[in-house]
Amino acid sequence: MINDGGAIVVIIGAPGSGKTRAGKRLAKILDAPLIDTDKVVVASHGPISELFAEFGEEYFREREREAVADALLQPAVVTLGGGAVLNLETRVDLASHRVVQLTMSKATARLRIAGSSRPLAKNADEWEKLVRERRPLYDELSSLTIDTSLMPMEKVAREIADWLGSQQQ
Ligand SMILES: Nc1ncnc2c1ncn2[C@@H]1O[C@H](COP(=O)(O)OP(=O)(O)O)[C@@H](O)[C@H]1O
Numbered sequence: 001m002i003n004d005g006g007a008i009v010v011i012i013g014a015p016g017s018g019k020t021r022a023g024k025r026l027a028k029i030l031d032a033p034l035i036d037t038d039k040v041v042v043a044s045h046g047p048i049s050e051l052f053a054e055f056g057e058e059y060f061r062e063r064e065r066e067a068v069a070d071a072l073l074q075p076a077v078v079t080l081g082g083g084a085v086l087n088l089e090t091r092v093d094l095a096s097h098r099v100v101q102l103t104m105s106k107a108t109a110r111l112r113i114a115g116s117s118r119p120l121a122k123n124a125d126e127w128e129k130l131v132r133e134r135r136p137l138y139d140e141l142s143s144l145t146i147d148t149s150l151m152p153m154e155k156v157a158r159e160i161a162d163w164l165g166s167q168q169q
């Protein structure tokens with residue numbers, strides 16, 4: 001059963017796969033608000049790399065869970081951080097939402113995450129290991145998967161919008 005009062009759609013998937021960027025485009029297409037849970041955490045608690053360095057991953061995951069729980073109640077396009085699905089309560093919540101997964105190849109990851117400040121995916125090998133472990137969760141939770149490796153962001157956003165349209169008929 002879809003929770004019609006809450007998030008319009010939730011975008012999950014690998015770090016760097018384009019969730020935040022495609023979500024922003026999608027929100028424009030739908031003329032809806034965008035909530036990126038990483039941005040919510042940063043606005044309240046400071047940069048993610050600093051939270052990891054000062055307080056550790058568990059502290060970040062707790063703050064992330066708070067942001068996710070709140071975001072899923074809002075009528076918005078919601079983009080999660082790649083590791084948000086590690087939280088069991090979040091996985092239970094996602095079962096009643098429309099969830100899209102974005103993926104990308106390792107070759108694309110090498111280009112997109114170069115020089116990024118993601119503490120758990122500092123290079124393509126770390127990224128690959130993390131995604132291999134999480135992939136079963138991403139697959140289980142999502143109803144649509146889009147490989148963004150070679151796809152412009154605008155097209156990614158359009159594909160999600162078209163899918164949402166087909167769901168509402
Ligand atoms: N479809 C795309 N084509 C090319 N570059 C992209 C695409 N989607 C995202 N990017 C780039 O990849 C990086 C990560 O995008 P982002 O939206 O932050 O991913 P995520 O939120 O999944 O970690 C950014 O530099 C962004 O400009």
Ligand SMILES: O=C(O)C1=C[C@@H](OP(=O)(O)O)[C@@H](O)[C@H](O)C1
Nearest residue numbers: 014015016081082083118119120
């Ligand atoms: O995969 C992860 O564990 C993380 C992904 C990041 O978000 P994006 O997936 O938006 O890059 C951010 O939440 C944090 O660095 C941890």
Ligand SMILES: [Mg+2]
Nearest residue numbers: 019020038081
């Ligand atoms: Mg993001």
